[in-house]
Amino acid sequence: xxxxxxxxxxxxxxxxxxxxxxxxxxxxxxxxxxxxxxxxxxxxxxxxxxxxxxxxxxxxxxxxxxxxxxxxxxxxxxxxxxxxxxxxxxxxxxxxxxxxxxxxxxxxxxxxxxxxxxxxxxxxxxxxxxxxxxxxxxxxxxxxxxxxxxxxxxxxxxxxxxxxxxxxxxxxxxxxxxxxxxxxxxxxxxxxxxxxxxxxxxxxxxxxxxxxxxxxxxxxxxxxxxxxxxxxxxxxxxxxxxxxxxxxxxxxxxxxxxxxx
Amino acid sequence: xxxxxxxxxxxxxxxxxxxxxxxxxxxxxxxxxxxxxxxxxxxxxxxxxxxxxxxxxxxxxxxxxxxxxxxxxxxxxxxxxxxxxxxxxxxxxxxxxxxxxxxxxxxxxxxxxxxxxxxxxxxxxxxxxxxxxxxxxxxxxxxxxxxxxxxxxxxxxxxxxxxxxxxxxxxxxxxxxxxxxxxxxxxxxxxxxxxxxxxxxxxxxxxxxxxxxxxxxxxxxxxxxxxxxxxxxxxxxxxxxxxxxxxxxxxxxxxxxxxxxxxxxxxxxxxxxxxxxxxxxxxxxxxxxxxxxxxxxxxxxxxxxxxxxxxxxxxxxxxxxxxxxxxxxxxxxxxxxxxxxxxxxxxxxxxxxxxxxxxxxxxxxxxxxxxxxxxxxxxxxxxxxxxxxxxxxxxxxxxxxxxxxxxxxxxxxxxxxxxxxxxxxxxxxxxxxxxxxxxxxxxxxxxxxxxxxxxxxxxxxxxxxxxxxxxxxxxxxxxxxxxxxxxxxxxxxxxxxxxxxxxxxxxxxxxxxxxxxxxxxxxxxxxxxxxxxxxxxxxxxxxxxxxxxxxxxxxxxxxxxxxxxxxxxxxxxxxxxxxxxxxxxxxxxxxxxxxxxxxxxxxxxxxxxxxxxxxxxxxxx
Ligand SMILES: Cc1cc2nc3c(=O)[nH]c(=O)nc-3n(C[C@H](O)[C@H](O)[C@H](O)COP(=O)(O)O)c2cc1C
Ligand code: SF4
Numbered sequence: 092x093x094x095x096x097x098x099x100x101x102x103x104x105x106x107x108x109x110x111x112x113x114x115x116x117x118x119x120x121x122x123x124x125x126x127x128x129x130x131x132x133x134x135x136x137x138x139x140x141x142x143x144x145x146x147x148x149x150x151x152x153x154x155x156x157x158x159x160x161x162x163x164x165x166x167x168x169x170x171x172x173x174x175x176x177x178x179x180x181x182x183x184x185x186x187x188x189x190x191x192x193x194x195x196x197x198x199x200x201x202x203x204x205x206x207x208x209x210x211x212x213x214x215x216x217x218x219x220x221x222x223x224x225x226x227x228x229x230x231x232x233x234x235x236x237x238x239x240x241x242x243x244x245x246x247x248x249x250x251x252x253x254x255x256x257x258x259x260x261x262x263x264x265x266x267x268x269x270x271x272x273x274x275x276x277x278x279x280x281x282x283x284x285x286x287x288x289x290x291x292x293x294x295x296x297x298x299x300x301x302x303x304x305x306x307x308x309x310x311x312x313x314x315x316x317x318x319x320x321x322x323x324x325x326x327x328x329x330x331x332x333x334x335x336x337x338x339x340x341x342x343x344x345x346x347x348x349x350x351x352x
Numbered sequence: 353x354x355x356x357x358x359x360x361x362x363x364x365x366x367x368x369x370x371x372x373x374x375x376x377x378x379x380x381x382x383x384x385x386x387x388x389x390x391x392x393x394x395x396x397x398x399x400x401x402x403x404x405x406x407x408x409x410x411x412x413x414x415x416x417x418x419x420x421x422x423x424x425x426x427x428x429x430x431x432x433x434x435x436x437x438x439x440x441x442x443x444x445x446x447x448x449x450x451x452x453x454x455x456x457x458x459x460x461x462x463x464x465x466x467x468x469x470x471x472x473x474x475x476x477x478x479x480x481x482x483x484x485x486x487x488x489x490x491x492x493x494x495x496x497x498x499x500x501x502x503x504x505x506x507x508x509x510x511x512x513x514x515x516x517x518x519x520x521x522x523x524x525x526x527x528x529x530x531x532x533x534x535x536x537x538x539x540x541x542x543x544x545x546x547x548x549x550x551x552x553x554x555x556x557x558x559x560x561x562x563x564x565x566x567x568x569x570x571x572x573x574x575x576x577x578x579x580x581x582x583x584x585x586x587x588x589x590x591x592x593x594x595x596x597x598x599x600x601x602x603x604x605x606x607x608x609x610x611x612x613x614x615x616x617x618x619x620x621x622x623x624x625x626x627x628x629x630x631x632x633x634x635x636x637x638x639x640x641x642x643x644x645x646x647x648x649x650x651x652x653x654x655x656x657x658x659x660x661x662x663x664x665x666x667x668x669x670x671x672x673x674x675x676x677x678x679x680x681x682x683x684x685x686x687x688x689x690x691x692x693x694x695x696x697x698x699x700x701x702x703x704x705x706x707x708x709x710x711x712x713x714x715x716x717x718x719x720x721x722x723x724x725x726x727x728x729x730x731x732x733x734x735x736x737x738x739x740x741x742x743x744x745x746x747x748x749x750x751x752x753x754x755x756x757x758x759x760x761x762x763x764x765x766x767x768x769x770x771x772x773x774x775x776x777x778x779x780x781x782x783x784x785x786x787x788x789x790x791x792x793x794x795x796x797x798x799x800x801x802x803x804x805x806x807x808x809x810x811x812x813x814x815x816x817x818x819x820x821x822x823x824x825x826x827x828x829x830x831x832x833x834x835x836x837x838x839x840x841x842x843x844x845x846x847x848x849x850x851x852x853x854x855x856x857x858x859x860x861x862x863x864x865x866x867x868x869x870x871x872x873x874x875x876x877x878x879x880x881x882x883x884x885x886x887x888x889x890x891x892x893x894x895x896x897x898x899x900x901x902x903x904x905x906x907x908x909x910x911x912x913x914x915x916x917x918x919x920x921x922x923x924x925x926x927x928x929x930x931x932x933x934x935x936x937x938x939x940x941x942x943x944x945x946x947x948x949x950x951x952x953x954x955x956x957x958x959x960x961x962x963x964x965x966x967x968x969x970x971x972x973x
């Protein structure tokens with residue numbers, strides 16, 4: 092097992108794991124935005140820059156995807172690494188000045204404000220970390236959304252910027268979005284769930300008892316197709332909303348005659 | 353040996369075939385070579401070829417006359433170019449009506465037509481052969497040697513000139529390790545931009561675990577104005593294929609890809625023809641020349657994005673995914689295309705291989721400087737007299753390229769800078785013109801070799817605008833994946849925009865330098881890492897121009913609108929009244945015989961008077 096020396100502290104980790112894994116093990120915090128353990132690291136936000144000692148020179152690397160293959164020495168809190176991370180954060184703040192989540196992370200990094208003006212436009216504070224795209228493709232297996240446009244014009248969108256037919260309305264993208272750009276909207280009247288801003292909508296399953304919309308029908312079908320045992324119990328379980336299920340269970344218990352000694 | 357439909361079964365067949373083809377060429381035969389490279393073709397050279405072909409067919413003369421299409425000669429500015437053999441007489445700017453005369457006088461009569469020869473504008477002397485023209489005399493052609501000589505659509509032409517003999521040599525007498533050692537001895541470094549030692553890359557890929565292995569040719573050539581690789585692919589496609597075959601043998605690969613940008617239809621066509629001819633003759637496919645090497649090549653047409661030339665983006669694009677770079681902490685020689693060991697080289701790199709094998713690594717290493725061997729092809733453009741494609745030995749000075757090959761700055765203007773290295777290269781000022789062209793020397797000056805763009809700029813060029821132009825190009829071509837490149841370039845462009853608009857702020861240069869530092873250190877791929885070079889090199893050598901814009905609100909080159917004034921030269925003004933009538937805001941006053949005057953308060957700096965004055969009495973100050 093190779094040893095990673097981070098800011099003087101030594102940790103041993105399995106070959107092939109990353110500098111970020113090593114830092115976690117050592118209890119050293121490195122800010123990240125586009126990193127998520129469930130998906131492959133793209134290292135696109137460049138916030139996790141640290142310095143790697145190469146003997147006669149030091150190289151800035153991204154901790155989230157730098158594979159540890161032999162003993163290495165890295166610096167998280169060196170002046171150059173901190174300056175790099177702050178610089179990247181300031182650029183992000185200029186892009187998404189209204190994001191509270193981003194401001195909070197900046198604050199934790201000791202960046203109070205950006206000295207850059209806002210020159211690129213973001214779609215509702217989107218910082219293009221790409222987690223939504225990765226999750227949809229790698230975890231959900233749908234690839235309903237992707238990147239469109241180049242350079243500063245890059246955005247996340249469904250193909251041709253239309254509502255995607257591949258979207259099943261699961262909301263995984265909204266769940267991983269670190270800056271709250273993606274939102275789940277309920278349209279009760281139409282009994283639809285909308286993943287905003289992608290415009291895609293999915294029909295919802297209604298509670299059989301009270302009629303409340305519960306979850307996307309496609310998600311439940313998709314999920315059910317993966318259930319191999321106890322299908323009947325599951326189907327039964329998914330019929331009602333949590334509240335009605337509780338009521339029904341209570342009623343069932345109530346209807347059972349109480350035996351007395 | 354039959355020269356019609358041969359299929360080679362052994363290495364020795366190639367030499368036999370080559371001799372047979374050459375034996376058929378009669379000593380008294382005459383050839384008219386017409387350039388059909390993209391440059392000449394755009395000026396109608398295809399039609400000229402057709403006319404020569406018809407003339408040759410109808411000719412009653414009992415000697416054999418042949419009209420032939422050939423690839424780019426490099427002197428595109430003087431196209432269409434026609435060369436007549438024997439005598440190697442080079443005619444330039446040939447037009448359709450000239451064909452009959454050339455045929456009658458030169459081809460049949462053996463007389464030279466003075467009017468169509470190249471004339472040195474400085475001395476007035478005419479040159480009848482390429483080697484007498486300074487543009488060619490200073491060059492050293494290895495890669496482009498056969499461009500302009502052979503018909504790229506005929507494999508027999510290539511073989512007659514010694515083509516595929518390097519492959520025969522490799523397969524008959526060299527081990528893969530021998531091949532790599534020979535390339536190593538040549539000192540060849542990648543011509544695609546990075547200058548990475550080719551042999552070292554090959555060896556890493558050969559030693560990498562995993563099968564299959566791929567060899568890839570990078571023909572994306574996204575630099576604006578560059579056409580080195582295009583000319584090689586169009587003019588001598590077999591040299592690239594032969595290079596790849598040799599590489600495949602050395603590395604242990606059975607499948608190759610050539611990635612060509614879609615805007616290069618002729619390159620795609622010629623490569624396609626060359627590949628099928630090579631297959632028919634048994635030079636691609638299974639058990640090539642009866643040995644163990646099996647190898648084939650597919651052409652892939654790229655969408656034309658600049659970033660697709662970056663190795664990992666190119667491989668993603670080859671896989672059918674979006675052409676976006678990824679981290680290279682694991683090298684592509686270990687895990688590239690489809691996560692298999694992949695060796696990527698530039699077109700020109702591949703095209704150098706056959707000559708290195710044939711003439712030996714030592715021969716190649718004798719050309720050039722300590723760490724940069726061989727030649728380099730440049731596309732010389734901008735404000736020089738002779739623009740075009742040039743191949744020079746490494747180590748030649750920039751001055752010789754610009755003055756001797758390029759004929760110096762056009763229109764008697766003063767030289768200001770030469771930009772090398774493509775969009776993320778740098779601008780080199782006059783005081784460094786004696787620098788030798790060499791990977792390391794150019795990098796030391798804050799520029800780079802890049803893939804071989806060379807743009808000459810004269811005194812009327814505003815260097816802040818140049819920086820802005822390249823930054824804008826890179827910002828548009830950035831894939832947008834990573835924060836520093838996407839956001840940082842937008843910030844830089846914003847600052848450069850306000851400087852050229854006359855709204856620069858004190859501290860802007862420091863801000864630019866800070867952003868440059870951030871990009872260099874944190875961007876994901878080399879596009880972003882090097883994107884600040886145009887800005888940094890212009891700040892380094894032309895800081896006074898930045899200062900003039902920011903502090904004095906003045907553009908010394910008088911290119912930035914609003915940062916200079918128009919005035920009328922009293923002496924030169926003939927009081928003709930043309931400007932007075934043309935001025936859209938009536939800012940000019942004057943009467944007959946009285947020099948006119950511009951009212952600076954009214955003037956909107958539209959420049960109409962400057963354009964209209966027949967006596968060039970309107971000046972920018
Ligand atoms: C943004 C960018 C664009 C590039 N474009 C090209 C190109 O058009 N052609 C090319 O051969 N190399 C290009 N390169 C360099 C390639 O990534 C790679 O280094 C090269 O093809 C390797 O071949 P070589 O070793 O023979 O030079 C580019 C690199 C970057 C970062
Ligand atoms: S540096 Fe620029 S081109 Fe390269 S990955 Fe980042 S955004 Fe894309």
